[in-house]
Amino acid sequence: MILALLDRLGARPAWLRWGLLAAGLVSVLGLPWVLYPPVAADILCWGLFAVAFDLLLGHAGLLSFGHAAFWGTSAYATGLIAIHAGVPFPLAVAGGAVAAAVVAVPIGLLAVRRSGIYFAMVTLAFAQMIYFIANQWGDLTGGENGLQGIPREVPGLDLSDSFVYYYAALPLVLAGLFAAWRIVHSPFGRVVAAIRDNPARARALGYSVDRYKVVVFTVSAFLSGLAGGLYAVNHGFASLQEVYWTTSGKVVVMTVLGGIGTLWGSLLGAAAVVRLEDWLSTSGFDEVGIVTGSLFILVVLLFRRGIWGTVSYLLQRRRAAGAGMRSAESGNGTVRDPAAGDRPEPSLVKEP
Amino acid sequence: MFSVVATAVRFYVLPDADTLSATHPAASEVGMTSTTRTTSGGTAPLPRAILSTHGLTKAFDGFRAVDEVDLAVAEGTVHALVGPNGAGKTTLFNLLTGFLPASAGRIEVAGQDITGLPPEKVARLGVARSFQVTSLFPAVTARAHLELALQAGTDLGRRFWRSDRLLARFTGRARELLDQVGLAERAEAPAGSLPYGQKRALELALALALDPRVLLLDEPTAGMGLEDVDRTVALVDRIRAGRTVVLVEHNMSVVGSLADTVTVLQRGRVLVEGAYRTVRSDPRVVEAYLGAGVA
Secondary structure, eight states, X not given: OHHHHHHXXXXXXXXXXXXXXXXXXXXXXXXXXXXXHHHHHHHHHHHHHHHHHHHHHHHHOOOOSOTHHHHHHHHHHHHHHXXXXXXXXXXXXXXXXXXXXXXXXXXXXXXXXXXXXXXXXXXXXXXXXXXXXXXHOHHHHOGGGOBOOOOOOBTTBOOOSHHHHHHHXXXXXXXXXXXXXXXXXXXXXXXXXXXXHOXXXXXXXXXXXXXXXXXXXXXXXXXXXXXXXXXXHHHTOBOGGGGSHHHHHHHHXXXXXXXXXXXXXXXXXXXXXXXXXXXXXXXXXXOHHHHHHHHHHHHHHHXXXXXXXXXXXXXXXXXXXXXXXXXXXXXXXXXXXXXXXXXXXXXXXXXO | OHHHHHHHHHHHTHHHHHHHTTSOTTHHHHTTOOOOOSOOOOOOOOOOEEEEEEEEEEEETTEEEEEEEXXXXXXXXXXXXXXXXXXXXXXXXXXXXXXXXXXXXXEEETTEEOTTOOHHHHHHTTEEEOOSSOOOOTTSBHHHHHHHHHHTTSSGGGOTTSOGGGGGGGHHHHHHHHHHTTOGGGXXXXXXXXXXXXXXXXXXXXXXXXXXXXXXXXXTTTTOOHHHHHHHHHHHXXXXXXXXXXXXXXXXXXXXXXXXXXXXXXXXXXXXXXXHHHHHHOHHHIIIIIHHHHO
16 A cells, blocks of 8 residues: 555655645645744754755856855844844845855856866865854854844744744745745756756757856855855854854765755755754764764665665666556566656765 | 955956957958968868967977867868868867866967967857767756756856756747757756766767857767667757758768868878868878778
8 A cells, every 4th residue: 555655756756846845835834833033933944955066066067165254144144134233134135145145156156177176176265265254243242152133024023932933934945945946947057957868969059068067156155155044043143153163064964864966855955954053962972973973874874765765766667667567568668767766876976 | 455456346247348359350351361281182271260379389298199280170060170080179179168278389269369378268259069988967867957058157156145947048049959969858867977978979069059150079979789879960950051060980881971170190190181082082191090901
């Protein structure tokens, strides 16, 4: 019975896709009823961050190890705008996201000249520069103390309750998720995927590979900034932690755990990591990094496709086996599905 | 803020300017000059050269893979590049398409200097290439390959806010092209699942989809069985109408049945150039390449 159901899942008919979407929406709407609301809001922010990161890693094949730069830049920028301009928080967050995108353009322009591990190193170096600036420019950022007292305001709404804030932040997060999905399934997204799979061929077709990379890098930074700004507002402060390299590492772990290139898998990965960290720290275990680090190693060694990727791979394989039998009966040759099941295991770094 | 605007301008405005310059006014004048070469082929005065090189050289650590090559490909002809392994044919191809930077010399397309342009700009100027080693997107269907190539001629690729259903507008043309190369039945098959001969055919269709002025084919029959070779020759013969084709090829019967002009390369230099019949019987070519058995 379960297998029959799984078979249907693998086939992904329209009703199932809408069903999955509905289930996703219900769980997102119900999250603060089940979890401590600030943690639920953290899951939203990290979820959007991980999806934005997967847009770059999974769909453009670019491993950035400096995405904290965009999350953090927006956290500070959002905080500064909210504190000094006193605008409603969605405007401040939008401003923060724009700031992240502005920072991303020069970094992207320089980083896309390299690929593979060198790309990761260049982005890491720039992120460390941003960290250095945030640390040194204490008058603006509060230095070691962080930027305190970021207000959470929308006229006519009392957002002091985190439960309410969750629902106020949700539309922005959903808009960000929709944007990521839209980009993947756009004419632009097709080109980006082509560039990931075979850059030389894409160039021979007349596509300016580097320009596409810079654009997708900037868009990813913008969405990361959206997430970082919402996170800063959620906590009421922005600290150096937001621009520290461990934040860049954490988003890599989330995306890999959820499944590289699956987009929605990143949401699961983010939820799992945030929940795990919350559970560990409330039970008095301080070395959270050891656990998430071990988790990362396990995923990379044992199931590289991540949560979402593994499930969809197994389903596809079942389906392909079924289709194979059917086509053997009808003598139909090899008609394979180009979707996830056929793809090789994803790798973090594609060597140039 | 400025940098965002600058990138947006670079990405969203400039590419069109590049393509516009393709119709350079000097194009028709320069094309008439015939180049000096070491040939004894004695061909008639050439029509307009659509693709030409002048002293083109590529040195790798002192080794000159392509050494002062002067090439003039006449418009509307099939021009074959032949030569023993290591003669510099593929290097020359990579130079012509911008995949390698030249060490010295010039490349012109219809009189416009394209030396130093990156591959994507060369492609947009109407020089399309196929690859010697099949270069496709394994998970993507044959039809989607062609849609991607057809989309390259538009600015749809920059629309990240639109649905990819827009690409349906290319489906008709994509099917025509697939039909042309005999892949109509395999439109929905992922490229990775196609047998070798069909992959090569898809390569050809991809290059054709760009509607190029010059089509560069790097060993289109490499690794093919006899039947596929015949089919490919017939195909190239069919698509050559109204186009210029430059062909790297080892199979001399393919060269014989397709090429109007043959350039023989040896150690990066032009050894002989001329019509296939003339070149085939040239003693230097016999010695350098064809061997006693063929002559």
